[in-house]
Amino acid sequence: MGTALETYRPSDIQLGRVAYRRRQTVRSIAIAAGSTVVLGVVLVVAVTGAPGWDLVRQDFLDPTEARESFVPILEGLWLNIQLLFFCAIASLLLGLLIAVLRTLRGPVFFPVRALATAYTYVFRGTPLLIVLYVLAFGMPGLRLTFTPSVLVLGGIGLTLTYGGYIAEVFRAGIESVHPSQRAAARSLGLTYRQTMRHVVLPQAVRRVAPALLNDLVALQKDVGLISVAGPIDAIRAAQIAQQHNFNYTPYIVAGALFVLLAIPTILVTDYVTLRAARRQSAEGTT
Amino acid sequence: MSGYGMELDDVEAEGTGGAVLSCQRMRKVFGSLVVLDDLSLDVAEHEVIALIGASGSGKSTLLRCVNLLETIDDGTITLDGRDISDPRVDPDEVRQRIGIVFQAFNLFPHMTVMDNVTLAPRRVHKMSRGEAEERAMALLSRVGLADKAREYPDRLSGGQQQRVAIVRALVNRPRLLLLDEVTSALDPELVGEVLTMIRDLKGDGMTMLLATHEMGFARQVADRVCFLERGRILEQGPPAQVFGAPREARTQQFLQRIIEAGRL
Numbered sequence: 001m002g003t004a005l006e007t008y009r010p011s012d013i014q015l016g017r018v019a020y021r022r023r024q025t026v027r028s029i030a031i032a033a034g035s036t037v038v039l040g041v042v043l044v045v046a047v048t049g050a051p052g053w054d055l056v057r058q059d060f061l062d063p064t065e066a067r068e069s070f071v072p073i074l075e076g077l078w079l080n081i082q083l084l085f086f087c088a089i090a091s092l093l094l095g096l097l098i099a100v101l102r103t104l105r106g107p108v109f110f111p112v113r114a115l116a117t118a119y120t121y122v123f124r125g126t127p128l129l130i131v132l133y134v135l136a137f138g139m140p141g142l143r144l145t146f147t148p149s150v151l152v153l154g155g156i157g158l159t160l161t162y163g164g165y166i167a168e169v170f171r172a173g174i175e176s177v178h179p180s181q182r183a184a185a186r187s188l189g190l191t192y193r194q195t196m197r198h199v200v201l202p203q204a205v206r207r208v209a210p211a212l213l214n215d216l217v218a219l220q221k222d223v224g225l226i227s228v229a230g231p232i233d234a235i236r237a238a239q240i241a242q243q244h245n246f247n248y249t250p251y252i253v254a255g256a257l258f259v260l261l262a263i264p265t266i267l268v269t270d271y272v273t274l275r276a277a278r279r280q281s282a283e284g285t286t
Numbered sequence: 287m288s289g290y291g292m293e294l295d296d297v298e299a300e301g302t303g304g305a306v307l308s309c310q311r312m313r314k315v316f317g318s319l320v321v322l323d324d325l326s327l328d329v330a331e332h333e334v335i336a337l338i339g340a341s342g343s344g345k346s347t348l349l350r351c352v353n354l355l356e357t358i359d360d361g362t363i364t365l366d367g368r369d370i371s372d373p374r375v376d377p378d379e380v381r382q383r384i385g386i387v388f389q390a391f392n393l394f395p396h397m398t399v400m401d402n403v404t405l406a407p408r409r410v411h412k413m414s415r416g417e418a419e420e421r422a423m424a425l426l427s428r429v430g431l432a433d434k435a436r437e438y439p440d441r442l443s444g445g446q447q448q449r450v451a452i453v454r455a456l457v458n459r460p461r462l463l464l465l466d467e468v469t470s471a472l473d474p475e476l477v478g479e480v481l482t483m484i485r486d487l488k489g490d491g492m493t494m495l496l497a498t499h500e501m502g503f504a505r506q507v508a509d510r511v512c513f514l515e516r517g518r519i520l521e522q523g524p525p526a527q528v529f530g531a532p533r534e535a536r537t538q539q540f541l542q543r544i545i546e547a548g549r550l
Binding site (some may be wrong): 183194200 | 353379406458
């Protein structure tokens with residue numbers, strides 16, 4: 001500042017500092033590369049040198065098995081992706097609804113509040129596997145005139161479980177908006193509902209976006225649990241392939257595909273988190 | 287001049303001898319702490335009243351009670367002759383007629399300046415976007431912030447943010463404007479621009495009740511100064527009298543401390 005750009009020349013001290021920092025950077029990179037190679041070698045030697053390695057490689061890393069099971073597993077994965085799409089949207093909507101219901105005030109809403117609270121307690125507490133069993137195997141047992149398919153029932157189970165977590169994330173966001181924001185909105189004559197809709201929720205959702213995306217990453221792999229109910233998804237396809245000749249390689253293939261599927265979501269989550277952190281620090285200066 | 291577009295004489299004051307706001311024997315307690323103690327205060331049409339007093343004397347609470355952000359524990363508040371402390375009254379409807387500006391601006395950080403200002407006209411008064419923006423733009427231009435209409439609040443200085451907050455309160459065309467220490471969070475060199483705006487509002491005939499630590503400003507702009515102490519109005523009168531020849535010992539002490547702090 002102050003000095004015009006064309007007349008500014010860095011001092012010798014500054015030039016020295018710049019050169020020193022550059023040397024330090026080169027050194028850091030060299031050390032990081034070196035330690036990574038060392039660790040990699042140690043891991044490879046430790047695993048491949050294990051007494052049972054040959055047997056494990058046969059059972060879990062068989063290239064022929066991998067090639068043969070790849071297409072059915074990929075077809076199964078498509079079912080997971082579809083399920084993920086619907087469950088993600090449904091659980092976000094359900095979560096938001098429950099969160100808003102839990103924050104309603106006034107005696108009329110007591111039963112609604114109580115139900116919403118009970119819901120978040122029950123479904124956050126129950127293991128997903130049990131929810132899936134109960135819905136997929138218990139519901140058809142009721143012999144209702146109309147019972148949805150096992151796939152839909154499984155999807156409902158996933159949505160109910162994740163809705164419980166997501167509701168709490170939304171609620172945390174709603175409560176993190178400073179009361180002065182509500183006061184400002186109400187003082188302008190906005191009703192409770194308008195205040196929620198235009199002032200509180202937009203700020204709440206922005207704040208909890210990283211946490212919501214993280215829940216979606218978790219949902220992404222938990223859609224695989226649908227396999228216990230029977231539909232042929234990636235994991236179920238791997239299981240079928242595995243039962244051909246009792247080689248576990250298909251499971252590794254399915255696992256690798258789930259990781260690949262998760263990477264984009266994880267990258268987006270990291271990006272959103274970083275941006276939120278940056279915005280937060282910018283807000284802090286005002 | 288009436289550049290803020292207020293139609294101040296449209297609403298006739300009914301039956302209260304011209305008082306826009308009348309607080310009678312107001313009481314407010316927080317737990318065992320009595321914050322407002324049997325306090326009565328009338329604000330006449332076009333009158334500007336400055337509330338002064340130490341922190342915790344009840345100035346902010348008084349303003350929050352008038353805007354129904356707090357519920358009073360006894361007494362009555364009437365606006366244009368109508369009892370607004372009656373629990374059957376719809377607070378949202380009352381707040382449309384009383385503007386309040388807070389110490390910490392409380393602009394909505396996720397909205398542009400324009401959206402902050404037009405939120406209430408559009409959502410509460412169901413005005414069209416075009417009409418609301420036109421009205422908002424007229425007010426923003428008047429305070430020299432027209433070029434900031436599309437900015438977000440965090441890009442504005444504190445003084446600019448506070449002027450936006452005042453515009454946001456004015457765009458509803460309130461009967462009464464409450465200002466709660468609106469310059470306390472500002473850097474000293476930014477205080478002036480906000481005070482100038484309030485002075486202009488007085489010129490337009492706006493009825494205002496303001497809590498302030500700016501004694502010099504209270505002296506210039508207020509028609510009446512009320513010194514609050516422990517939830518009561520200990521002394522009130524024209525600024526010349528309260529600042530020049532305070533009757534109460536407590537008022538003298540308070541003003542003495544202010545003078546020592548170089549604020550008067």
